[in-house]
Amino acid sequence: MTAAVIEETPLPSGTSRRWVQRLWKNRNGKTGLVVLFVLVVAALAAAFGLLPYDPLEAHQKDALTGPSAEYLFGTDQFGRDVLSRLATGVLASLRIALLSVLMATLVGGLAGVAAGFFGGWVDRVAGRLADVVFAFPAILLALAIITALGRGWLITSVAIAVVYTPIFFRVARGPVLSVREADFVKAGRVLGYGSLRLLLKHVLPNVAAPIIIQIALALSWAILTESTLSFLGLGTQPPDPSLGLMVNEGRTLFTQAWWLLVMPSSAIVLAVVGLNLLGDGVRDVLDPRRRG
């Protein structure tokens, strides 16, 4: 024991970790969470068969009925319930968005972290690959992949994942470059830590914030891209409902049945805006420079 004096006692810890609570206090974050909640509830209802009607069941006598107590969002030209179809479409969109963002995060994020940390040829090869993918317009690349590989929700997910992988690569690589040079990483080397330990325990947690923010934003883009692909007829195939497909079908009947276009379009807008707000909220909460 030494005679040295303590100049400060530590504050109670753990306040910085409850970021979900702080997200709820953030206006953008709260809106985003509410929207996400609505979408997830709709998707879960579709997944567990809790919808008012079977989304594929035609009620010919009720074709093109406007919104009413019986059919909340109206029916389409075959008398199918728009609300049920919408919820099923949300389920399809969310499933593809989640899967594609998961793949893009894993592949792009890990490649970016490795490239930034190890540098050298790993960085150069991965960086050039990312540049090549980046060089193609997103929708065009996704279209090309679907055309080459065939249709189905798995392939649609892969196509969207490929498009967004380079974004995750860059988002992950940048902060790693600066964290790699931080004194605590150098200190780790001095203490005899191996590269894997440094990478997983010291570098990765310190670059997690931008990646998490990117995930929230990429989810909204993925929903938009999936809707676009379905709208163009390359995503989900009829008769399965999908937001993009419903917009495309509703387009032709807009003058007779506005709800066929408005309902799925609003759902897309809601999902994209909501997830964007969620991304902003997460950024506000995680970015130390924006903390109040």
Added chain:
Amino acid sequence: MSQVNEPVLSVRDLRTVIHTATGDAEVVKGVSFDVARGETLALVGESGCGKSTTVLSVMDLHPRPTVEITGGQVVFEGVDLVKATEQQRRSVRGAGMAMVYQDPMTSLNPLMRVGDQIGEVVLAHGGSAEEARRRVGEVLEQVGIADPGRAARAYPHEFSGGMRQRVVIAMALAMRPRLLIADEPTTALDVTIQQQIIALVRQLQADNGMAVIWITHDLGVVARVADRIAIMYSGHIVEEGPSRRVFSRPEHPYTDGLIASIPRPTGSERPPLRLIPGSPPDPSHVFAGCPFVPRCPQAVDLCSEQLPPITERGSSSARCWVPPEKWTAPRSGGVSQQVAQ
């Protein structure tokens, strides 16, 4: 007491080169020094004189491939680290020798609890979780942190600078290193906290006989911590000797100039502060003679023709052609350690 004089670290003719786009620059030009058990060696010099590169080479942490050790030996407890395998070197790092950095604000991982960070050192060197936990408590207590249990659960941002530096020192102590390298550990701290950290390191040294290399450019700190001083200039150790001797009878004009430039607020009159004119040479510049010649008030013709050898003068040694008794220009006259403090 025979152990006291046995060197823990023995560096012989270490040469380190930086490869740059415009050519190679030798920044460590054949440096030799020993550090004995329980001893503090201060490595002093201006920015860019090669002191940090020397230490990074000793720790085998020079950024590769731009910086390369081209010759010499770094013998730590009988093992030449320059020739050792990466495995051997890694087990020496952190366990045999540890390092404390300049800026305690950035040398801790902001996202890990202090206790976990200290414990990780033990785990990384093959210790058990139980051992790690016990050691965390021990070292936190050793560095003078009250309530180690609570401190271990805290995050680095909850501590002030001085407290963080204690935590960094605690991490360095986790594996009971025989050599601690302190790279300007007090530069970023308030003067009062500086005192505490210096006192702490001295105390730890007295307790467990650790050898310390203290890198600094602050002669005031040197006077308080060092048993011996090595002055570096342009990649050479230009003077080395016992602290008291170097301060009272500098053997090299550069050392003399450094001492003369210490402000002395206690004097009855206040002469203008002396300084060494000019700035250190570009490391890539190769000199035929002594690199200090352009700034040296005592230089003779021989100095710019041939690099002076290291000459023993009593308990000190210096790399200078002109012994102090033949100096013609005014000098600092040396300073007692009390004045330097």
